[in-house]
Amino acid sequence: MEFRTHIMVCAGTACVSCGSFNVKKVLEEEIKKRGLDKEILVVATGCQGFCAQGPIVVVQPDDIFYQLLTPEDVPFLVEEHFLKGRPVKKMMYTPPGEKTEIPTMSEIGFFNKQRLIALRNKGLIDAEQIDDYIGRNGYNALIKVLTEMTQDDVIKSIKDSGLRGRGGGGFPTGLKWEICKNSKGDLKYIICNADEGDPGAYMDRSIIESDPHSVIEGMLIGAIAIGAHEGVVYIRTEYPLAIKRLETAIEQAREYGLLGKDILGKGFDFDLRIKQGAGAFVCGEETALLASIEGKRGMPNKRPPFPAESGLWGKPTNINNVETWANIPWIILNGADRFASIGTEKSKGTKVFSLVGKINNTGLVEVPMGITLKEIIFDIGGGVPNGKKFKAVQMGGPSGGCIPAELGDTIIDYDSVNATGAIMGSGGMVVMDETTCMVDVAKYFLNFTQAESCGKCTFCRIGTKRMLEILQRICEGKGEEEDIEKLQELAAQIKDSSLCGLGQTAPNPVLTTLKYFRHEYEAHIRDKKCPAKSCKTLLTFEINDKCIGCGACARVCPTKAITGEKKKKHLIDQAKCIKCGACFDICKFSSIDKN
């Protein structure tokens, strides 16, 4: 019997960690109990992108969107919606600050402003069923390439589409393929970079979890174009679910003869293997990645020679990012023109971003190039929570920079983002509000790059350490007047004297925060104050005249720093105060000033 309804249960990493497998199990049990198991199918999909609202369930064909489900919700849901046909309002999504629920997914702002290419199958297929992918035109692009196109046609198509690498560098993909195709050598390799080391970024993980075949098909097409017969997906061990789904997908593709010898009877051979990386950020850099695949320590090497000429085992190698690969089948099927019609003059197509930080709709979004930062943060992201002010957004992770709220009209486009001092990067977007200290942000990212530096170059190894020490001092109120100058000097030297992108970009978070938020550095250094009231050591807690002497603060203070008679104004002994903030949080009368 055919199923009349498909219940799409999100089984992305975030929803799984909130218990979506349990929800799925109870759904299946309840549906069976009600005798609906012959007409309603429960499907596990990849990440729907709206991870903050997980576990998420979408009911098709009616497009009803349920969120934050627990196993306890399920029996009622099954009885009401699936038996009696009454969608359950209280499990639907209500936008922050509004009162009415939005029943369907397509009416929710988070979804309907997006434009899906790389994530085209998101939530529509079971990632572990190759037939589901095939049903959504999967492997049609491969057929087209095998039957109608020459290698040069494929390369021309990718070039015409204007696709640029989504791994951060933004190098034109078609051109890269052409260089590799024209490199001498009969043995060539194709690599998918799924190292994804940027803190807070999970676009690539999500693409592999929700649609692994789109990456495999993209790699097949790339292999045909450059004449490679072996491919490697380099993926970090910390992505167990993505690895499992990719393994299943490779297995299924092999069974169908879509990988292996004589693919689809057209005489082309290609096979794929997975190499698990240990999760060092620097191993995402392409030459370090190659070293790691070869079993060496993951350290960058000098370029040229570029991998396209001499890569894995010294053979011409083409490396692209997960998202880049996932775009390829769509371009082949829908045409370079259609892809190029989306976006700006020099940045075509779409980009996937992970929205995190001080934002209402944390999650994964795919947007057309040319959209403004404000549109992403407010229209899709739902703005900043708790009525706080939007202050800045960090793009490009530790290699990128902070773009201040005043530049919110900046469009998503490689050149426009670069002009701010940040970079497009691989798609991490960390939103900050007025309570975020920009010196602290710079310190956070520098701390990351400092720890991840491979140590080969002196400036990257020691220069970042010295910068970090200065930032630490500033945050502790021990900053000195020359510190800003020292930071700038070190930054310039590190940029100039580092071999790889890690070192060359490591100072960017410091430089951009200095550019746009210099006054915050100065306040820390000169006034020993943190304007965002975030750096603990620079804060003072004082009790004002509103105090009614209830004693609540004195009871929570861990160091007994607060004294005072009942019903009289209390006092904080600054020498004893460790600035934990407990008194501030507990006081009901706004009698404690934090400054």
Place this chain on the structure above:
Amino acid sequence: MAKLSIADLEEIRNKVKKSTLLREGSFNAKITVHMGTCGIAAGARTIMNTLIQIIEESKRNDIIVTNSGCAGFCSKEPMVTVELKGESPVKYSSLNESKIKKIFEEHVLNGRIVAEYALAIGNEREP
């Protein structure tokens, strides 16, 4: 599983087309069975089961069936609403197995409204 040819791949695509269209929410005909407590008591489940079966037999993959709550005319249950793409929805009432088969044949497959069973044409917005 033997290695596939291009034709085999096309076959798989057709086989799963129905699922694909259903999930995409793209269809040419949508039949809604009203399944409130009253509808179920009056036999809406039989109507649903019959529909699922005859849709399958028709081999059409662009017809979907779904359920909704009580339509507010409990005495006239079981009821369905048939909606062809681009046309106003039509409500049918007091159905049984043979009536729903006729409606499917005439209206859903051939686009001719079965006036004798029709309750109303058009839709008072569903909640």
